[in-house]
Amino acid sequence: MFIPFFKFHNFYFFYCKFNCIRNFKYLLVLACLSLFIVIVANQPRSVTKNDAMIHCNITNIMSFNDMDPYLEENIKKVYPANFPVKIEKIGTNYLPLVIKSLKLFCHPYINWIENYKYFLAMIPTLFILFNFKNNNNNNLTGFAVVLMGFNGLYQALRSGNISIIAQLLLLVFFISLLKKKVVFSSFLFSLVVYIKITVLPIYVFLLFALKNKEIKKFLISSSSFLTFLLFITYLLEKEIFVTWIKYYNIFSSSENINNFNVLNDTFGNYYDTPSVPNLLFYLYNSNLILFFLVSSVVLLIIFSTIREISNIKEDTLDVFMNTFILYFLINPYIRTYHLVEIAIFLAFYIKNKNVKSHFLIIFLCLIPQITLLEIGFEIIESYSTVLISLYPPILLLLFILTEKIKVNNNTDS
Numbered sequence: 001m002f003i004p005f006f007k008f009h010n011f012y013f014f015y016c017k018f019n020c021i022r023n024f025k026y027l028l029v030l031a032c033l034s035l036f037i038v039i040v041a042n043q044p045r046s047v048t049k050n051d052a053m054i055h056c057n058i059t060n061i062m063s064f065n066d067m068d069p070y071l072e073e074n075i076k077k078v079y080p081a082n083f084p085v086k087i088e089k090i091g092t093n094y095l096p097l098v099i100k101s102l103k104l105f106c107h108p109y110i111n112w113i114e115n116y117k118y119f120l121a122m123i124p125t126l127f128i129l130f131n132f133k134n135n136n137n138n139n140l141t142g143f144a145v146v147l148m149g150f151n152g153l154y155q156a157l158r159s160g161n162i163s164i165i166a167q168l169l170l171l172v173f174f175i176s177l178l179k180k181k182v183v184f185s186s187f188l189f190s191l192v193v194y195i196k197i198t199v200l201p202i203y204v205f206l207l208f209a210l211k212n213k214e215i216k217k218f219l220i221s222s223s224s225f226l227t228f229l230l231f232i233t234y235l236l237e238k239e240i241f242v243t244w245i246k247y248y249n250i251f252s253s254s255e256n257i258n259n260f261n262v263l264n265d266t267f268g269n270y271y272d273t274p275s276v277p278n279l280l281f282y283l284y285n286s287n288l289i290l291f292f293l294v295s296s297v298v299l300l301i302i303f304s305t306i307r308e309i310s311n312i313k314e315d316t317l318d319v320f321m322n323t324f325i326l327y328f329l330i331n332p333y334i335r336t337y338h339l340v341e342i343a344i345f346l347a348f349y350i351k352n353k354n355v356k357s358h359f360l361i362i363f364l365c366l367i368p369q370i371t372l373l374e375i376g377f378e379i380i381e382s383y384s385t386v387l388i389s390l391y392p393p394i395l396l397l398l399f400i401l402t403e404k405i406k407v408n409n410n411t412d413s
Helices: 004-042 050-064 074-080 096-105 112-131 137-159 163-178 182-195 200-207 215-238 237-245 276-286 288-311 314-331 336-353 360-372 381-412
Strands: none
Touching: 004 137, 004 182, 004 215, 050 074, 050 096, 074 163, 096 182, 096 381, 112 137, 112 163, 112 336, 137 163, 137 381, 163 182, 163 314, 163 336, 182 200, 182 215, 182 288, 200 215, 200 288, 200 314, 200 336, 215 237, 215 314, 276 288, 276 314, 276 381, 288 314, 288 360, 336 381
């Protein structure tokens, strides 16, 4: 039967359009991967593996020999000659069972120092495998953000910190939330908190969402899992656990290498701490008008987010999107390799909220990498301050602010 030319032409046009869009997405993913490889190859700071070597060559050695890894005298006993990191900068804040797990990760079969990069590569790989079957621009944008957001993935590659495991668990946690597996996600989150104790305030923020039945269920199960882990830690490593409590203290004044004091160890460190509180501290010391302006914006976002959380009765993932906003706004202890966590959060936020500004988001996340190809931040100190520690929290604040304005406009309408 004869088919009119215009019908065939229309069919051919729509067929080509569909395939061109689909192929364009594949090409864009390939372009992101290629650009990431180019960026990694041209970074001004080399891959040092410092944290990986500290984990395996110092902390694990102490644990293997049943030495308290939090005591300065024990660190001095195992500190290798010609070690690339100064002894003043060596210490661990991880819980005892996390340190015990280093025996597994540092074992020759896994060899964390050489192979942690494969664990890190699993983060963008898992994200793209989970999302690629859904033909959605938000998935592609999220992948680009995870891969290149604020140069975080490369910073994690540089250090080899064991927090890569927590970041992997965080990714699987968000995936399980999307699939509405509340109990499993609560177990994963308790593991994330145990490995990375600074995430603990999330539990407090979730209390604002007790109207949500799923959140109640999550809080009970996750806090139970975490309590069980801490109880097991106390039973197995009582003395070491007590030492950890002594030194992992926000207001501790001890001069022990392992002492963790948020006030002293984060504020004013513009080279390696890209957090919103540290940004405010920088503004307080440089421009009081900007400090009061940005502080007011942060407070407004915090109050509006708390109000939004308290009004969400069904969408569990939306509750967590907002609680993580609060967490990133108030948490002062964010290192450069923790930017991976912000990238993961942004990727799932973009997916859940159906954010449309795809290319703008990708471009903003690419700025640190593109500029690093031209100017090494070890050359210009002020450039380093802006690029590494001030740019990520500024962009995060702007992104959250625009999203909150959208939410308020939708509520008003």
